[in-house]
Amino acid sequence: MKRNVAIIGGGQTYHAARRHDVDQGEMVNEAVRAALKDARMTMDDIDAVFLGNMEFFEGTHLTDCWLAGSAGAYGKPGMKITTGGTVGATIIGAGMHHVAAGLFDKVLCIGFEKQEEGDTGAILSGVAHPLYGRSMAGAAVGYFAMMGTSYMAAWGAKEEHAAMVAVKARQNARKNQYAHLKLDITIEDALNSRMLAYPVRMLDMCPASNGACVVILGDEKTARDRCKKPVWIRAMDTAHNEQFEIDWRNVTLTKPIFSTACAARMYKRLGVDDPKKYFDVFEIYEPATWAEMVWYEDLGLCSRGEGFKLMEEGATAIDGPIPVNPSGGVLSTNCIGASAMLRVWEAALQIRGDAGGHQVPKEVNRALATAYGGTNWTVMTALSSSTED
Amino acid sequence: MNQKNTVTEQICVPMTVDVPYRFAAGKYMARFLTELRDNGRFVGVKCPSCNRVQMPPRVVCAACHVKNDEWVELSSEGTMVGFTIMYLPLTDPTTGKPHEPPFVYGSVRLDGSDSTVEHMVNVEPDLDKIWVGMRMKVVLRDREERIGDLSDIIHFEPLPGQKRPQ
């Protein structure tokens, strides 16, 4: 990187299925104000604003224009970004590149979604190719169901393992004041929840949330002058999948795909031999339980086919040796346009020691956040308390 | 303003946006769809560099960044690589009508292809009757009913005489 870039502040709204009390701009404004307060800044300090959400989810195309006022973007440089489920991280990536390049010193990154205002399933069907596969599209649930059946057939995992992920997420969410689904559930509850698409049950899926997240980035001088606990972005990378091909991560596939290719590049750049030792905490993008166990494998936290065993051992619990999603993750809160940014922000809070009730009970110096979306691509962000690694 | 007179009612306004589109299939997809419609067969393209057979056919092999121009015929039989029993009345975005639940659909790799294709499976929604690895064949509409899109496929049908692996 040409210049070091730090997260120097951030904030989020509380997340809920209903926010009839606010419109999109008012909701975004809540997170903007929280982030400015956290960074002890005003909008006058900000050089540029980057904003994004899911394309057309709220029925307006030019959200950057519509929300210019409440986003604080009026009269400032910036741009709107829409990259599907990854968007929250892509926005940070765009902001990071601008600061690293020396174009701006302080940028404000906004990810939001007011899912209740549109029809998520209908608009998501537009992700599929119009002439090939769209008749089967319309919901993420079928996609994760096929991931589940192929995962069980390949490795011998059981529905109980998915249930363990469901319980871990919602029990962690109970410690997070901002989370949407704070559920005191057991494995039996998860296994008895309504079947949506075998083997995916209600409690195996993320909720449809409303909410916004804002992260403020600064160059090294700004960060050292103005921020008590800067969290440094040490590497960001992104990789796409191939259109039409094994869209739901066929687990028996041996060729590198978006997630494994991206992780390999990141680890090489950072000199990571063993990611579970290098990083102290992980915030991953898991819209369904099965995706979490596949992530463990794709990130190299265990061998191929052993993700469910890692879950079974409790290794990824909030107080385990490899804590994954202490915030409750996407399974507990999915305001899609904000979800990937929340992964980065939650990872930063862990490094700052400011995660509150869901702070992991050990020293955290490095964290990895993943994003996931579109027709399969990822953005990964490596954070550190130091510029030395 | 007097706080007591402030309006606190929450107003939400319903609205439907109905947008028609018209998509060009393009050279590769058009050939794939006309082969399916006129001859009842599946064709793919083979990459000159990595030899991967890709379906649907496409102009570029994404992995090798080279033009695909060798066409190959694929089997109408293949292997199930993932499936689900769907209990939600999913709307078919191409017709606006719901698929009646419960129904089975899955992803099948046709013999001779490196890609998979997703479609309905003609079995009862019963885990004893569907599994990963099951052999399938494609059932098409009759020639005169085919229109040159994926709805020309009625469903996958299991090949007879298979037993669920234990």
Ligand SMILES: [Zn+2]
């Ligand atoms: Zn190739």
